[in-house]
Amino acid sequence: MIDAGVARAGDAEGPAVVYPASVEEAAEVIRAANRTGTRLIPAGLGSWLGAGGWTGPADVIVSCERLNAVQHYEPADLTMTAGAGLGMAELDDVLRPNGQWLPVDAPGVGAGTVGGMVACGVSGALQGRYGAVRDNVLGVDVVTGAGRVLRIGGRVVKNVAGYDLVRLFTGSRGSLGIITSVSVRLFPRPEADVTLCYGGGTTEIVALARTMCTSPLPIAAVEVEAGGENGETVMVRLLGSVGEVEEVLSRLVDSVGPKPRAIVRGDESAALHRDRGAWEEGSALVVRLAALPDRLADTFGRGAALAGALGGEIAADAMSGVVRVKASPDAGRDGDVVRELSRAREEMEAAGGTMTLSQARGEVAARVGWTGGRGSDGGLGTRIKELFDPASILAARCP
Amino acid sequence: MVPVTLAKSLVEICGRDGVILDEERLLVYESDALTAYRHRPGAVVLPRSTDQVQGAVRAIAEHGLPIVPRGAGTGLSGGAVALDGAVVIGTARMNRILDIDAPNRRAVLQPGVINAELSVAAGAHGLYYAPDPSSQTACTIGGNVAENSGGPHCLKYGVTSRYVTGLAVVLADGSMVRLGGQGRESPGYDLVGLFVGSEGCFGIATEIEVGLLPVPEGVCTLLGIFDRIDDAGQAVSDIVGAGLLPAALEIIDGPTIRAVEDSVFAAGYPIDAEAALVIEFDGMEAGLEHDAERAAALCALAGAREVRTARDEDERMALWKGRKKAFGAMGRIAPDLLVQDATVPRTTLPSILRGISDIGQRYDLVVANVFHAGDGNLHPNILFDRRDEHELERVERASKEIMQLCVDSGGTITGEHGVGLDKKHHMDLIYGPDELDAMWQVRRVFDPGGVMNPGKVLPEDTGPAEGAGLPEGIGGD
Numbered sequence: 001m002i003d004a005g006v007a008r009a010g011d012a013e014g015p016a017v018v019y020p021a022s023v024e025e026a027a028e029v030i031r032a033a034n035r036t037g038t039r040l041i042p043a044g045l046g047s048w049l050g051a052g053g054w055t056g057p058a059d060v061i062v063s064c065e066r067l068n069a070v071q072h073y074e075p076a077d078l079t080m081t082a083g084a085g086l087g088m089a090e091l092d093d094v095l096r097p098n099g100q101w102l103p104v105d106a107p108g109v110g111a112g113t114v115g116g117m118v119a120c121g122v123s124g125a126l127q128g129r130y131g132a133v134r135d136n137v138l139g140v141d142v143v144t145g146a147g148r149v150l151r152i153g154g155r156v157v158k159n160v161a162g163y164d165l166v167r168l169f170t171g172s173r174g175s176l177g178i179i180t181s182v183s184v185r186l187f188p189r190p191e192a193d194v195t196l197c198y199g200g201g202t203t204e205i206v207a208l209a210r211t212m213c214t215s216p217l218p219i220a221a222v223e224v225e226a227g228g229e230n231g232e233t234v235m236v237r238l239l240g241s242v243g244e245v246e247e248v249l250s251r252l253v254d255s256v257g258p259k260p261r262a263i264v265r266g267d268e269s270a271a272l273h274r275d276r277g278a279w280e281e282g283s284a285l286v287v288r289l290a291a292l293p294d295r296l297a298d299t300f301g302r303g304a305a306l307a308g309a310l311g312g313e314i315a316a317d318a319m320s321g322v323v324r325v326k327a328s329p330d331a332g333r334d335g336d337v338v339r340e341l342s343r344a345r346e347e348m349e350a351a352g353g354t355m356t357l358s359q360a361r362g363e364v365a366a367r368v369g370w371t372g373g374r375g376s377d378g379g380l381g382t383r384i385k386e387l388f389d390p391a392s393i394l395a396a397r398c399p
Numbered sequence: 400m401v402p403v404t405l406a407k408s409l410v411e412i413c414g415r416d417g418v419i420l421d422e423e424r425l426l427v428y429e430s431d432a433l434t435a436y437r438h439r440p441g442a443v444v445l446p447r448s449t450d451q452v453q454g455a456v457r458a459i460a461e462h463g464l465p466i467v468p469r470g471a472g473t474g475l476s477g478g479a480v481a482l483d484g485a486v487v488i489g490t491a492r493m494n495r496i497l498d499i500d501a502p503n504r505r506a507v508l509q510p511g512v513i514n515a516e517l518s519v520a521a522g523a524h525g526l527y528y529a530p531d532p533s534s535q536t537a538c539t540i541g542g543n544v545a546e547n548s549g550g551p552h553c554l555k556y557g558v559t560s561r562y563v564t565g566l567a568v569v570l571a572d573g574s575m576v577r578l579g580g581q582g583r584e585s586p587g588y589d590l591v592g593l594f595v596g597s598e599g600c601f602g603i604a605t606e607i608e609v610g611l612l613p614v615p616e617g618v619c620t621l622l623g624i625f626d627r628i629d630d631a632g633q634a635v636s637d638i639v640g641a642g643l644l645p646a647a648l649e650i651i652d653g654p655t656i657r658a659v660e661d662s663v664f665a666a667g668y669p670i671d672a673e674a675a676l677v678i679e680f681d682g683m684e685a686g687l688e689h690d691a692e693r694a695a696a697l698c699a700l701a702g703a704r705e706v707r708t709a710r711d712e713d714e715r716m717a718l719w720k721g722r723k724k725a726f727g728a729m730g731r732i733a734p735d736l737l738v739q740d741a742t743v744p745r746t747t748l749p750s751i752l753r754g755i756s757d758i759g760q761r762y763d764l765v766v767a768n769v770f771h772a773g774d775g776n777l778h779p780n781i782l783f784d785r786r787d788e789h790e791l792e793r794v795e796r797a798s799k800e801i802m803q804l805c806v807d808s809g810g811t812i813t814g815e816h817g818v819g820l821d822k823k824h825h826m827d828l829i830y831g832p833d834e835l836d837a838m839w840q841v842r843r844v845f846d847p848g849g850v851m852n853p854g855k856v857l858p859e860d861t862g863p864a865e866g867a868g869l870p871e872g873i874g875g876d
Contacts, residue, residue: 072809074744076746078639078745099642132583135557148837150834151831155744156743156809156810158814159742159813160596160815161813162826162835162838164592164593165841167595170589170592191642240686241689243683243685243686243688243689246685247684292503293504294502294503320582320583320584322584354581354585372586377587380844380845381590384588388837399588
């Protein structure tokens with residue numbers, strides 16, 4: 001049954017890739033892996049392979065590429081159920097004619113799959129307005145690391161029946177099970193989409209971003225970037241009805257100090273953010289620094305220092321206090337990179353924040369750790385990991 | 400009664416005024432707002448701090464007694480009922496708002512803070528707390544966390560779990576863990592999300608961090624009056640289908656309208672109508688009028704007899720009154736009320752409402768509906784008199800049939816009230832043995848000894864065998 005879907009990733013030396021075509025086949029793969037002690041990496045299209053799981057070489061990649069059907073979509077319910085392998089771009093193609101969208105702008109998500117989005121659970125700058133990934137996942141089908149199929153949650157927007165295992169699997173980075181199907185909450189596509197772009201020096205733009213974040217006006221997202229070809233920029237995105245967006249726009253232009261360098265509307269605004277979403281693509285090392293939003297200047301400064309050391313660029317989701325650093329391909333020797341990353345984590349944690357690796361090569365991740373010391377959960381995470389993946393088929397430890 | 404040694408320890412930990420042992424005073428704690436289930440607790444402890452909660456948990460555990468966490472007791476699923484002489488740990492005196500951090504739009508609270516009081520306090524900073532269960536003037540944030548509470552405005556803003564960003568939790572062994580906190584980003588598994596909605600089975604949240612939202616500039620409320628409930632259901636689908644995103648979309652059916660208008664809560668709804676639809680938009684004044692006009696037009700197209708628009712706050716409150724007082728009004732016309740809480744895909748609303756009406760007729764019961772139509776979250780209320788044994792039996796059978804009907808349409812058995820005692824034997828309508836077993840095992844990770852709120856949420860016959868010890872991982876073969 002499984003033979004049909006086996007290929008090699010890259011060269012003949014690379015790990016084999018299995019393409020299960022049903023949840024039962026995926027379960028069969030996991031059970032076989034349990035019997036033989038094979039280490040697996042669950043994957044969608046493979047765009048996030050550097051985002052968790054094994055830090056050493058794995059034996060087999062389990063791709064959900066063939067599990068890509070739209071299983072249920074009733075537009076007026078504003079929900080959809082789809083196979084984990086459905087591409088985010090294909091999903092958008094299905095939703096667009098009905099005036100709907102899934103407002104998840106997680107970094108790199110455009111090139112990935114819905115399953116990958118849920119497994120990674122990383123949110124982008126729209127999370128303040130529309131909720132994080134975890135807030136919009138209604139249900140998942142998973143095969144646990146022990147090979148058991150669980151269908152948890154559902155496809156209705158309010159559901160408190162039983163414990164919320166959906167949230168446990170969302171963002172678990174493939175360490176508990178393979179997600180084979182996903183139900184998500186959808187939103188009406190906003191009538192108007194406008195982005196105001198401001199330029200200036202670092203101090204100035206960070207302060208401006210904070211002003212935007214504390215404004216009572218309905219602002220959908222505030223992003224800051226530096227070190228790239230556009231120089232230092234703040235992008236303020238407005239989404240909503242034409243009447244509302246035009247009103248907010250005129251009040252911002254009238255009341256906030258500097259004048260925007262550009263005002264981008266409609267498809268152009270959407271495209272601008274789509275490009276922002278692709279910002280991480282192709283980078284082997286991406287770091288995420290987070291602290292309370294009012295510490296943005298410090299977090300941004302910490303990110304800038306790291307970007308300086310790794311020859312990279314930075315981008316921030318100001319409303320959430322998240323600063324991402326993308327290292328250049330020649331970031332330096334592993335030892336130097338590890339030292340810089342460890343120092344960044346130490347400093348962030350000392351200030352009450354966090355530093356996580358979004359993408360990293362195995363050797364670096366093994367030495368730095370994906371998420372750093374939490375230590376305050378009393379071992380709950382580790383015990384949950386052991387429960388669902390007792391033979392450590394999917395990952396050595398909890399992320 | 401609890402053993403004297405335990406009573407003494409609890410008094411030492413929480414003070415004499417923090418322990419209730421008196422049989423009569425314990426009666427107050429024998430049920431939550433679902434009065435069908437009544438059990439008197441062995442004792443009630445009312446700690447003031449995390450330390451006191453830890454001390455009380457350890458003392459109770461040493462005596463081998465179960466623990467039931469309790470907020471204000473406004474729950475509707477029997478979740479806070481103390482079975483088998485359990486000791487209730489009530490959070491009523493842990494009611495301090497520890498911090499309102501306006502620049503970061505978050506607040507840190509003790510669990511006994513009343514939901515509505517948080518919004519009042521945050522209001523001074525132009526902020527508010529979005530989830531608004533109908534009991535918000537009485538219910539506590541700790542209870543909301545345990546139940547993952549909803550409310551009318553969840554349609555646009557989401558339920559409790561979207562707003563909880565950090566927790567300090569006292570576990571069954573008396574240890575304290577910190578999950579999440581300091582904003583939205585939290586590495587590792589989403590244990591905060593897992594804890595929210597765990598109905599007191601995983602531990603007691605003693606400190607809660609929540610996100611706040613800026614108060615919207617304007618609010619516009621409409622009331623559509625319909626001669627057919629199907630038409631109201633159609634209007635809901637049309638409004639959502641048109642890309643409008645109201646803050647709330649609520650339906651009150653004919654029997655409920657008549658109960659309300661017959662009562663002291665009369666809101667001026669026409670008593671010959673078969674449905675009233677409350678529609679609320681919030682946001683910038685500039686966009687509101689346009690949205691409201693579109694919604695009113697869609698109501699008219701769907702067959703509304705009349706659409707009223709509130710011009711000011713008083714009118715707005717009047718339109719809401721019939722919705723908010725519906726439960727109170729129904730209490731007047733029948734001695735007992737069983738509230739169902741299933742959620743269905745919203746496009747199935749018209750057929751489900753017909754189905755519920757048929758079930759009511761078949762069992763000769765009055766069923767009144769008042770519900771969150773925009774979310775598809777139904778609240779069929781079955782009116783009855785518990786003293787009539789035959790009627791009680793019909794109520795139970797009708798209730799299960801309604802749940803089955805909703806599940807068959809792609810829905811679930813509870814949207815916001817929780818499983819508690821009331822629905823645990825219906826969990827198998829939506830989950831198979833594997834899912835229930837996974838939930839049992841996750842529960843055991845938090846509470847290996849089964850001390851916290853036993854007898855709730857999961858049916859016992861699906862659980863691991865007594866004395867089998869900790870299972871070694873889920874399934875496999």
